[in-house]
Amino acid sequence: MTAYVLRRLAQLVPVLFIASIGIFAMIYAVPGGPVGIMLGENANQAEIDALVHDLGLDRPIAIQYFDWLGSAVTGDFGVSLHSREPVIKLIGERLPATLQLAAVATLIAVLLGIPVALASALHPGSWLDRMLSGWSALALGVPTFWLGILLILLFAVELRWLPSASRYVPLWEDPLEALRHLIMPAATLGVYVSGVLARFLRASLVSQLGADYVRTARSKGLSRGRIVRVHVMRNALLPFITVIGLMMATFIGGAVVTEAVFTYPGLGRMLIQAISTRDYPLIQGCIIVMLVIYVAINLTVDVLYAYVDPRIEYS
């Protein structure tokens, strides 16, 4: 088990190494480089030379990279070009908003996805199955940003029940106000993720329902409900854990877009704003933090799966 965890960690090294080079290099790919961004187009040569020296850009590129990497590992991503504040502080302010959105969206996705998958797997080919698979196709076929806009049109513009631009209110401070601002973005993201969830879980359930142990359980007189609850769900949810990593990728993209639609002050929206103001240290910081969260969750899921299901070979 320990060997397996170590091997999984070792596999991450090339991934993170290449990612860090890419993220480091992106600032050099911009026309004018970092100096061009900071000084604008009208800077004279003396100013440019002074800044190049101050920033240490006249040193060999490999040394600059390891210097940057050393700081980044300790959480020092530099200072935002726009607000002049430390990037890590700005990220720390926005991260709770995104995590709160993600948590509520996950809850919605699970509450929608599991019943849909169960209902359609237990009655394959029925009108219910067809309706529900149509629904999950719709959840996947309608882009998140458009679903968000339609929700705003209905609940904010027509009915005036909810605000059209969402603020971040911590759930523990004012739960009602927090939900008022959170429910539309979380539903938008949750519906989308539930489509992916329902599709995978349904497939997993259908294959388990045809297994021998289900027939055995039937023949010894267990009720159908009990078989599903006690035997099938456990076995069907197990392979499902591996899909969580895949869903996380969908989740991150969905969250960035959802935050933009609802002008919700999370990490994704800060990333997009940083890109539009060409605030490269902030862009780099946001991308690193998102990537680390993504990689960490995937690693946890893999290890958890190997732990839960002893049949998995650790190779």
Place this chain on the structure above:
Amino acid sequence: MSEAGEGRVATVPAPSARRRKGLGPRQLLLAIGLAMVAVLGVVMIFGPQLAPYSPSATSLDALAPPSAQHWLGTDLIGRDVLSRLIVGGRTTLVITVAAVGLALAAGLVLGLWSGFVGGLTDQIVMRGLDIVFAFPVFLLAITVVAALGPTIPNLIMTIAIVYTPILARVVRGPVLSVKRWDHVEAARSVGVSEFWIMVRHVLPLVISPILVETSLTLANTIFTVTALSFLGLGPPPPDPNWGGMLAEARQFMELAPWTVIAPGAAIVFASLTFIMLANGLRDRLDVGGRQ
């Protein structure tokens, strides 16, 4: 029979009862999918000729609701929404199709080559692709576009890079089994070159799952393209595209809801087209589904 023979039974499509019955409901799905593809194709090829107005022509008739003159109304500076939808659709679709086309070409070459040659080459190519695959698609796309700048060629390149590993894997899988079949060995024994075996005797047998996966990738790509454009990372204004139109219209949707309905509906139409095509093809070609 040998192991190679069993592989053949599993992969070669057997004529199913459904197919012999003729035009079933599933065949209808493929027909509808193809008809929808034709609509998108016409928009892609003839876009500017079909538009009733110039997509950038402004008028005093701003934020007008749908009418006989402007079927889908006008936007904030009086531009015809229908014309922008048609011309913008062309841009969006060209980026989507070009990106998937490039990813398919790269995926075919890498998947065929690494699957067929095997050994160390296969290891190196697949581990390299795994690294790209380890990143969330959307984050990778945002990073590359942010670094290179949002131009149409950059968008096409970025999206092609992101989807290449997925398509390469789909190609490689069946190649691994097909290359062990008897007819490949027979071709080799009469002196056919390895390259020709790959192209003539392996590729045709693995093409079905590739077609299905490609149309699913098209559906995903249309989301990626429009989402990037919605976030301001798409083709620069004033030329219209679906994602960009939605982002503009988002700001004054309280006044003119039709400006957000039209581009969104167009995106859904396009993605449904490719999903139906994928489902129809999967059935027609008897490919084991992903679902």
